Amino acid sequence: MLREYQEGLLLSARSFQSGLINTTYENVLENLDSGIMLFDEEGILSFINSQMYTILDMKRHALVGCTILSMLSHVQLSRAKKRRVLNIYRETIYKGKSAYEFVDEFGRYWRVSVTYGEKMNGQYLFVIKEISDYKRIEQTAYQNDNLAMLGKLSASIAHEIRNPLTSIRGFIQLLRPHLSQLGKEEYAKIILAEIDRANDIIHEFLASSKPSVPQVGIIPVSLLLREVVLLTESEALMKGCEIHLHPFAEDLNISVDVKQMKQVVINIIRNAMEAITERDDDYTGRIEIGARREGAEVRIFISDNGEGMSICTLDRLFNPFFTTKKNGTGLGLSVSDKIIRNHGGCISVSSKLNEGTSFIISLPLIQ
The missing domain is CATH 1.10.287 (Helix Hairpins)
Structure with missing residues (x-):
């Protein structure tokens, strides 16, 4: 009797410990920054963490019990997400790849890893993680x-x-x-x-x-941009473009090599002119230029309503030798990016095809 009682206690303890371990593992998976989906040997979704629901933009527990095929017809899953799930299935399960990388509609990079086979006892584990920083x-x-x-x-x-x-x-x-x-x-x-x-x-x-050291001097941003507009507006008019310089709400000073900074802004403006002339439709090209204060920085913006760029072009825009122009060298923006970085700043760019492009130059503000 005593032995049976002890064995019963031991079995209860093991069951309790196993439950604790499973709960711990589930809590760990729930709090990972990667999205996780686990399909059983019959192809039914048995586990999905909260991060995966966030990535798919769906409500909690909406997919439990689904198969991949039923996911593709789920009312809560957007058309773009369904297309993405189908691409992931094709590249991993159908083609047998263990990893697949893609860029979403917002320009973010993602990596999908798939583990299956004997080591998973017939189950399929999908792990998706954003790798934009890498x-x-x-x-x-x-x-x-x-x-x-x-x-x-x-x-x-x-x-x-x-x-x-x-x-x-x-x-x-x-x-x-x-x-x-x-x-x-x-x-x-x-x-x-x-x-x-x-x-x-x-x-x-x-x-x-030449990693030339900037010969810096303090200059108002308004003066710099006005001089650049004077240098480029006649060329813009010849190409059917209008340059609009936004009024300045306050005096903003920066410490820069004026010659180098003019080179950067003029290069971006000329790129905007070319993007405008590349459009086939009959419309008036417009280039917007201005500056504003953002915390301890000055943001100089240059935007146009030209032909815009694809995500693939944006990814390679600052690479040396990369160009989409017939007679381009692919060095203009690469040099511009280096000049701005030498001044302790950065250049960011956003663009949409047939809508236009916007460059933002961020530089330290001199108080």
């Missing part, structure tokens, strides 16, 4: 590697190329009167224009390779 770090490292490579490349070849180009330009100018007599002056103009373009590319290589 992607940004990865992209920064990639940009730094490219800039280092660019510095070595440009420093070694720039002067070697410039010297013969200067000689060629001089001889073409000497031959220009003779070409004019033959009615071929247009050839000389084309050659000189292409030599000038080659020199501009070399200049951009050198500018992007």
Whole structure:
């Protein structure tokens, strides 16, 4: 009797301990920052944590007992989310991949990991986590590697190329009167224009390779932007664009290298002009420029109603050598980003196709 009683107590204790462990594990899974779904061997959802409900934008317990197929017809799941679930199923279960990465409609990066097979006793475990921060770090490292490579490349070849180009330009100018007599002056103009373009590319290589220390001075943002508008508004009018400079609510001072800062703003404005001219429909291009205070920073904004950019283009926008222009070098925004970072600031950009693009330059405010 005593032995049976002791065995009964031991069994009760083990059952109680097992319940505690299961509860502990469930609490851990509920509080992870990753979304988790577990399907049993029959394909029925047996567990889903709160983070996964948040990712799917659904109410608590709405999916328990569902299969993947029934999820695709669930009334609470949006069409975009259903399409995403279908893509995840196709890339992981159907194609046999253990991991799948994607970018959502808001530009956020996600990674889905799937575990199944004998080690899961026929069950399917899906884990989804946002990896936008990791992607940004990865992209920064990639940009730094490219800039280092660019510095070595440009420093070694720039002067070697410039010297013969200067000689060629001089001889073409000497031959220009003779070409004019033959009615071929247009050839000389084309050659000189292409030599000038080659020199501009070399200049951009050198500018992007030199981590020059800014020659800073304190300047009002209003004065800087007014000067930039004066320099660019005639070119904008020729391209059918209007530049609108917003009034300034207060005096905002920044400590910058004025020449470098003008280079950045003018580069972004010219990109806006090109984006506007790329649109097919007949409309008036408009470029909005202004500045405002945000805490201890000045935010300079430059927006346009041009053709806009896709998410894929935005992801690579500041990469050296990346360009969508026919005659672009892919260095303008890369150099601009480095200049702003050398001033202790940053550039952010948002864009929608056929709607336009907005750049924001954040710089420390001088009190």
